[in-house]
Amino acid sequence: VHATLELLALLLVGFELCMKLRWLGFHTFIRHKRTMVKTCVLLLQFVEAIVVLVRQTSHMRVTRALRPIFLVDCRYCGAVRRNLRQIFQSLPSFIDILLLLLFFMVIFAILGFCLFSTNTADPYFNSLENSLVSLFVLLTTANFPDVMMPAYSKNRWSCVFFIVYLSIELYFIMNLLLAVVFDTFNDVEKMKFKSLLLHKRSAIDHAFQLLVSRQRPMGVSLKQFDGLMRFYRPRMSARGRFLTFKALNTSGAPMLSLQDFYKFYEVIGLKWKPRRSREHWFDDLPHTAFLIFKGIHLVVKSKAFQYAMYVVVAINGVWILVETFKMNSGYSWSEFVPLSYIVFLTIYGVEVLLKIAGLGPLAYFSSGWNLFDLSVTVFAFLGLIALAFNMEPFYFIVVLRPFQLLRLFKIKQRYRNVLDTMFELFPRMASLGLTLIIFYYSFAIVGMEFFADVVYPNCCNTSTVADSYRQINKTYGNKTVLEEGYYYLNNFNNILSSFVTLFELTVVNNWYITMEGVTSMTSHWSRLYFMTFYIVTMVVMTIIVAFILDAFVFRMNYSRKNRDPVDKDENGIVFEVEVMRDEAVATLELYKQTSPTPHSLSSLTAVLQAMDKSGHTSCVYLGRRSRTKSDLSMKMYEEEIQEWYAEYSRECLPQGDENLNLDQNSPVTDPSPFQEHQPNSQCEHHSIN
């Protein structure tokens, strides 16, 4: 049954691939690397599934480890694919340094074998293979003082061998590896940004050439722009299209010049809202209520209130610490709802209410820190309820109390920076984590195929790590104690255990115990699996480190360059557009001509109605979007960007112009090259890989 199901799933994937083949044509299909790999894997699994069906027996099915390839090739895994590409791009330089590392390892293995193999008490260097494995494990420091001890007890100077080895391998070459990856990473990021930027610019150039009509070769009119937008962003409202045009149009002329048009991508993501004329949300309330809320607002905004809250949180923290310290062991939650818990929770609750009242719900919820405060308070409240109603499975919520203390970190600018960066990094980190999990999955499948059920309590008695797998009852005087080595828990019996085991291998410490245990129960080729896994995770981990390094150094450089810290203008990118009444009317007329369906214009008529209601002849709209890394990069590389543009226009534009002049009599509102724009061959090196 299992095999049949699998065959069905494979058929589905195969069908999708066939559709793709028909869609793309054979040549494109062959040239598209990712699809080719997918096809090969599919064929392999297909053949295997049929073999399993025919033979009616299951066998070693390592190919299952390749399944994530299908997963990665979906629309939502773009970030993972990018990470994988980055890993592959930094691989060549990585491998170079890895070879250096392995080379020194071999030299030292020969040396170590020659020096220490005469010592029969030394199990680490008694053969060349053991010597190599010992030094490989030593590279991870997992067996450090132990591997030295037999030799050290014979001759004190033998420590020099290990100190030199670790200094070269661990402290020099491993850092070199990080430096190389960091450098490649940096470079790849910058190049990616550059090519994306130039790609956008060439798209804009192309679109501009297509949009200008012969009569007015210098600019794009609103009508043409609207046509473009309707294809490019079909969901954007008429008001949004009009405001975007206004935001681009800095000169005030009825046309967009090419210079205006270059800002297209900066403006396109903006969300438009009329600027509120009220300063506070409670300005429209009756006088008494206004005064009350005004008072609350002032209190909430005051420094004293903030610091009072910090003091409360700090006292709470000390309180929790002292309480936990006092009761020490023998803790049970149910009997224990301290008064202090309720008191502090009340204070936090009041704070939340005051803040919502003072700032208005909208302003309150737009700050990440406030959301964090609220969620912690709500969790604590839920914990209290859980305690009151004795719901055992929710007790863990009570334990989350100490997280309140995190609020203290708002005090210092540096911590705010760190935590903000942490949140900014989160999507990228998540995708890196996902990449790691995909690697884990593949290794877990292979591990389960080969090593399922090979370790169990009291196994591995032939290996040097037997102690860690022992489980025996020992009798001390009159009581029996179960002494456990516990390491049999690190097995590959099911996918969850495999993941935990692989995480332990990633952390590296004592990983050789798992390796030796499994090796002693299978063959010594199993070591290959563990060593490969170590190297793969080393690559991924180095990239994660390089990524974090890069993100923070970039941000710190940025705030140094622009003096004001990044989070000062935490509202992100803001554009302001003033709409005059007659303009809006004219636009409405224009839109009525081009689009026959009146409901699509409701957003624009709403603008007019609002103006009529308030009696103003103009109305200011604010367009907002959150700041992306590309905005930061734009500021960071300002000078270099000008160089890139200059270089780009030298290389590509003249040729582009010639091509495009021929197209000028094509329908001006055809935006398709904008969506599927292929850079002309001469400038192909700017396309995003």
Next chain:
Amino acid sequence: VHATLELLALLLVGFELCMKLRWLGFHTFIRHKRTMVKTCVLLLQFVEAIVVLVRQTSHMRVTRALRPIFLVDCRYCGAVRRNLRQIFQSLPSFIDILLLLLFFMVIFAILGFCLFSTNTADPYFNSLENSLVSLFVLLTTANFPDVMMPAYSKNRWSCVFFIVYLSIELYFIMNLLLAVVFDTFNDVEKMKFKSLLLHKRSAIDHAFQLLVSRQRPMGVSLKQFDGLMRFYRPRMSARGRFLTFKALNTSGAPMLSLQDFYKFYEVIGLKWKPRRSREHWFDDLPHTAFLIFKGIHLVVKSKAFQYAMYVVVAINGVWILVETFKMNSGYSWSEFVPLSYIVFLTIYGVEVLLKIAGLGPLAYFSSGWNLFDLSVTVFAFLGLIALAFNMEPFYFIVVLRPFQLLRLFKIKQRYRNVLDTMFELFPRMASLGLTLIIFYYSFAIVGMEFFADVVYPNCCNTSTVADSYRQINKTYGNKTVLEEGYYYLNNFNNILSSFVTLFELTVVNNWYITMEGVTSMTSHWSRLYFMTFYIVTMVVMTIIVAFILDAFVFRMNYSRKNRDPVDKDENGIVFEVEVMRDEAVATLELYKQTSPTPHSLSSLTAVLQAMDKSGHTSCVYLGRRSRTKSDLSMKMYEEEIQEWYAEYSRECLPQGDENLNLDQNSPVTDPSPFQEHQPNSQCEHHSIN
């Protein structure tokens, strides 16, 4: 006796300090931080030594750990002082992140205590203190799977706690720490370079103002320049002074303009040599010999020869590997001088001879790689002699054979880069190592005072790590085997053992075994010592990592920016100066007027004699010096340097000019402000801290 000797040494240091006090005056003395610290330490040790002398008993003498302060404050430890300063400069940001780290640790300790203390089989979380210690050790990953195992065996989901903890602390905050240190380091390096550069520039401005005479306010004549050089570099020969002037003088006028003069520091370190007209060293030999050497030269320079040597080295490497693998255990050197060893050694010897003959001894020895080849070959030869004459203690030389293989890394550009950078880094690395050793020394002294002789075989039976200290005879069937835990070797009994123990603590793996062992034999406050040591080494190690990262990323950026790799022009900085005969004569006349001792001019007369001999009317001299990091920085920061200069001249020059115009009638050859130049108060922020 020991105390008396120490008192004597202290008196000596005290005497030196008194001299300094008289020399500098009281106010400067008080303000100089380093000297103040030294004085305090001296007083403390003085009092202590007297107490010891009076009481005639030795006691805990932790102050001995402060002794390195005297060592650091000597002339040769400038680099170490710089490192210490850098460490102190990055300390504030480091401590911020460290607090974040500790904060999360406390939160998780409370959480862990609440979650796992109900499990009586879990010794890691049974009290809040244990919980904290476990999580601190877990931060170093030293107890990783073990600390999780008891909880994991109870409930599989408890692994989430550990995975979250490690992800936040180890993989995020620790990398953040590195990022912050790296960033601070980068910034400090750049600022140091900037202040040094501006300091030099202000010194040059100052000197120029002093050197120009009222009659010729636009330039410095040779006579005045010569006067300066005689004070600034008393050992420089007359020829060197003249050539330096010529190198600065790009315009050809008899005067140095300020623009010329700005290059002073670039030119001052050059070593001058006449350009050799001969291309090869053997050009002057008789015809037959010339042809032979020419042939050798061509052979040695050919690609084929180089690759043949690489092949030989590779075969040698494989041979050694196979040989070592074949004999496996039971190795003894004396009976074993394989034929292959002699064959390969002969090949290498012939290669060295050919290269020396073909390139000439000078060219041969000026390349670091050739020196490496030679030394490895000589070592191998010495090893052979040691084998032949059966000199046991030198056998280890034979073992160094595999290092021949390092030569293979010359093939690839990247490895050459890496190894060259390694050599460039060496002085800095050595000073960092020295800094580390000074920290080690302090900690070793403290460790020896408190923990000497506390661990021994079969001690620590009350702790959880008793196994590692056990030494028992076990009988398996009819043979008795000594089972050893060996960890008693990691003690603080003498300074060498302490150093090895501290190195093991630096490597971190299993450090808690040493900690727990010592703790169980003393009090649990001993943990403070180990934790402090861990944090201190973490700081130093992070700085070492940041330094390596910085150096490599800088170099890679440099070679990317300048396209040509750094080692292409490996001759360093080269200046070419052509000296005309009449110029030399005129200079000689001038010098004869100013300096009455004729032997000081011998170098210049030698130039004239050489010209007379060869019959040329001019002679080209080459000035060389090795490239320093400052040269690289000059190229890297080219644009920023212009900005700095502009900013500097806006801020400081006008005021400087006013001051200096008054001095113009002072003796023009007085170079003292050049040597002891103090920047004027307004520009004091440019001075080197």
